[in-house]
Amino acid sequence: xxxxxxxxxxxxxxxxxxxxxxxxxxxxxxxxxxxxxxxxxxxxxxxxxxxxxxxxxxxxxxxxxxxxxxxxxxxxxxxxxxxxxxxxxxxxxxxxxxxxxxxxxxxxxxxxxxxxxxxxxxxxxxxxxxxxxxxxxxxxxxxxxxxxxxxxxxxxxxxxxxxxxxxxxxxxxxxxxxxxxxxxxxxxxxxxxxxxxxxxxxxxxxxxxxxxxxxxxxxxxxxxxxxxxxxxxxxxxxxxxxxxxxxxxxxxxxxxxxxxxxxxxxxxxxxxxxxxxxxxxxxxxxxxxxxxxxxxxxxxxxxxxxxxxxxxxxxxxxxxxxxxxxxxxxxxxxxxxxxxxxxxxxxxxxxxxxxxxxxxxxxxxxxxxxxxxxxxxxxxxxxxxx
Amino acid sequence: xxxxxxxxxxxxxxxxxxxxxxxxxxxxxxxxxxxxxxxxxxxxxxxxxxxxxxxxxxxxxxxxxxxxxxxxxxxxxxxxxxxxxxxxxxxxxxxxxxxxxxxxxxxxxxxxxxxxxxxxxxxxxxxxxxxxxxxxxxxxxxxxxxxxxxxxxxxxxxxxxxxxxxxxxxxxxxxxxxxxxxxxxxxxxxxxxxxxxxxxxxxxxxxxxxxxxxxxxxxxxxxxxxxxxxxxxxxxxxxxxxxxxxxxxxxxxxxxxxxxxxxxxxxxxxxxxxxxxxxxxxxxxxxxxx
Numbered sequence: 306x307x308x309x310x311x312x313x314x315x316x317x318x319x320x321x322x323x324x325x326x327x328x329x330x331x332x333x334x335x336x337x338x339x340x341x342x343x344x345x346x347x348x349x350x351x352x353x354x355x356x357x358x359x360x361x362x363x364x365x366x367x368x369x370x371x372x373x374x375x376x377x378x379x380x381x382x383x384x385x386x387x388x389x390x391x392x393x394x395x396x397x398x399x400x401x402x403x404x405x406x407x408x409x410x411x412x413x414x415x416x417x418x419x420x421x422x423x424x425x426x427x428x429x430x431x432x433x434x435x436x437x438x439x440x441x442x443x444x445x446x447x448x449x450x451x452x453x454x455x456x457x458x459x460x461x462x463x464x465x466x467x468x469x470x471x472x473x474x475x476x477x478x479x480x481x482x483x484x485x486x487x488x489x490x491x492x493x494x495x496x497x498x499x500x501x502x503x504x505x506x507x508x509x510x511x512x513x514x515x516x517x518x519x520x521x522x523x524x525x526x527x528x529x530x531x532x533x534x535x536x537x538x539x540x541x542x543x544x545x546x547x548x549x550x551x552x553x554x555x556x557x558x559x560x561x562x563x564x565x566x567x568x569x570x571x572x573x574x575x576x577x578x579x580x581x582x583x584x585x586x587x588x589x590x591x592x593x594x595x596x597x598x599x600x601x602x603x604x605x606x607x608x609x610x611x612x613x614x615x616x617x618x619x620x621x622x623x624x625x626x627x628x629x630x631x632x633x634x635x636x637x638x639x640x641x642x643x644x645x646x647x648x649x650x651x652x653x654x655x656x657x658x659x660x661x662x663x664x665x666x667x668x669x670x671x672x673x674x675x676x677x678x679x680x681x682x683x684x685x686x687x688x689x690x691x
Numbered sequence: 692x693x694x695x696x697x698x699x700x701x702x703x704x705x706x707x708x709x710x711x712x713x714x715x716x717x718x719x720x721x722x723x724x725x726x727x728x729x730x731x732x733x734x735x736x737x738x739x740x741x742x743x744x745x746x747x748x749x750x751x752x753x754x755x756x757x758x759x760x761x762x763x764x765x766x767x768x769x770x771x772x773x774x775x776x777x778x779x780x781x782x783x784x785x786x787x788x789x790x791x792x793x794x795x796x797x798x799x800x801x802x803x804x805x806x807x808x809x810x811x812x813x814x815x816x817x818x819x820x821x822x823x824x825x826x827x828x829x830x831x832x833x834x835x836x837x838x839x840x841x842x843x844x845x846x847x848x849x850x851x852x853x854x855x856x857x858x859x860x861x862x863x864x865x866x867x868x869x870x871x872x873x874x875x876x877x878x879x880x881x882x883x884x885x886x887x888x889x890x891x892x893x894x895x896x897x898x899x900x901x902x903x904x905x906x907x908x909x910x911x912x913x914x915x916x917x918x919x920x921x922x923x924x925x926x927x928x929x930x931x932x933x934x935x936x937x938x939x940x941x942x943x944x945x946x947x948x949x950x951x952x953x954x955x956x957x958x959x960x961x962x963x964x965x966x967x968x969x970x971x972x973x974x975x976x977x978x979x980x981x
Binding site: 345346347404408411412415416429430431432433434435437438441442447449450451452453454455456462466469470472473475489490493494496497498543544545546547548551552560563571677678679680681 | 752756757758759761764767768771772775776777778779780783784786787788789790792793794796797800801802803804805806807808809810811812813814817820821824825827828830848851852887889943968969970972
């Protein structure tokens with residue numbers, strides 16, 4: 306079976322677009338949420354959101370251009386970082402994962418056209434696959450394109466299947482994109498469900514209230530061949546559906562435990578081989594309990610150190626798979642596993658204790674967990690051990 | 692991947708949800724209260740496919756769609772920008788396009804892999820490719836792979852999407868599924884190949900290199916040109932053609948319907964479906980009916 310090496314990557318998020326700077330800011334435990342207005346139904350208050358800085362004028366005046374410039378720019382940097390030749394790029398498959406797809410663009414059009422009562426989206430949507438096909442055309446990627454829309458596990462599932470296709474010899478390499486840009490549908494949608502944390506992100510903390518959303522684009526190049534000096538591989542993973550409820554998982558965490566065990570097994574490891582876990586850690590009261598119960602059931606008394614990365618960059622929904630993988634990889638390559646900022650007070654109900662100081666480590670087997678609406682559970686295992 | 696059962700469901704976009712719900716009740720006792728049309732279509736197709744079959748709890752779901760859940764996204768945009776109100780939580784949740792695959796799994800009590808996938812003009816074939824890689828790695832031994840889409844609403848939209856190949860095609864809603872397992876025993880056929888070629892010549896060359904088999908049935912997707920069809924029919928000895936778009940109408944993941952129709956209408960035959968995507972690649976889906 307072939308191996309799926311992480312050959313290169315690029316990232317843009319609320320902490321910037323230079324990976325060295327982003328990881329330095331994570332090392333300094335910087336969190337950069339802005340306050341955005343809630344202005345429907347005659348209300349006037351704010352909620353935090355992790356916005357990508359810069360180019361505000363372009364975003365305001367030509368969102369479509371901003372949307373594709375950001376996407377193409379990140380893909381371009383990932384190709385450069387990976388050292389892909391034009392021929393290698395052409396012989397790549399393309400995986401695109403997103404929750405919002407092109408909704409930000411449609412929102413702008415919807416607002417401008419004021420087409421009350423019309424079916425503007427239904428009449429004009431180019432389909433979910435359009436963005437991936439535009440990336441393929443822009444960069445002359447001639448392999449197959451796959452767009453995953455599995456809510457917050459979208460780009461994690463892209464990584465899972467890209468690795469599987471490399472391992473089974475169906476493709477040589479894959480350009481894997483996770484991309485979600487700010488959209489009012491998501492921002493107001495989560496607020497309508499009272500799921501947005503107003504007072505600073507604090508997953509697993511006793512006083513947690515919910516999520517803080519963020520935007521970003523993470524692009525990972527997986528390849529049969531490693532780039533010199535880079536040794537991270539995606540060993541494998543698993544996906545399953547918890548059919549308990551469309552918005553929440555079974556609080557016992559049975560299905561989360563199942564997917565964690567399955568991911569470990571599919572990676573050719575045992576649970577004791579996992580050195581650290583990047584939890585999904587949304588900060589929602591129920592989801593954190595569920596996830597912790599699942600981890601305890603899967604690892605028993607030997608639960609590895611675990612962390613949540615969303616306080617640094619927000620919950621980037623469907624894009625969080627590639628974005629959080631890049632952060633784990635790049636942090637490890639700089640010698641540490643990031644702590645969970647915001648966690649301060651233990652919730653006696655679950656007694657979960659994510660790490661609050663960075664761990665000094667650069668070699669390890671890392672588990673990355675992602676869970677989302679629609680019962681979707683995805684667990685990945687990456688490693689830079691020999 | 693062995694095919695054990697199929698469904699090939701289409702209906703008029705004008706058919707009301709109430710009658711679809713009544714129809715669905717013939718196939719399942721599942722309680723569906725607040726499902727939208729896309730979810731309803733998904734459930735209708737999948738329950739027709741597995742009616743009176745015992746489905747393993749580990750069965751994986753691969754729902755292929757070009758457009759997903761447009762209706763509730765439209766509703767939420769309307770609530771936000773026209774009614775100046777918060778999205779209704781039920782509508783907001785259903786903007787996540789994987790809710791349909793969730794309800795499919797919940798209604799069948801399956802806990803296996805659950806993927807919603809799209810690929811411009813080749814969503815169903817790409818869904819099958821994901822299933823294939825899971826079967827190869829033994830992560831999955833039973834799977835339901837379906838193509839579900841609501842009709843695109845306007846002729847103008849259709850022309851924009853398909854570059855002026857409207858030809859008066861009747862637009863329909865559709866949901867067609869395959870129940871696949873790793874077991875040959877009891878199967879009615881198998882998916883023998885899914886391949887992508889950059890030219891029609893390469894695809895025909897591949898097809899001609901296949902060992903002589905059962906009578907061959909050819910079929911063509913929406914973007915196959917008249918020239919494509921003529922060339923294939925001339926170069927690739929075949930015994931019949933399954934024409935489905937002029938006869939039944941079109942929805943965006945209609946290749947799933949073609950496969951369903953093949954399995955329901957032919958025996959001891961091989962099947963090659965020639966799809967072409969907007970970039971001009973040829974996506975070939977080959978099946979065998981026992």
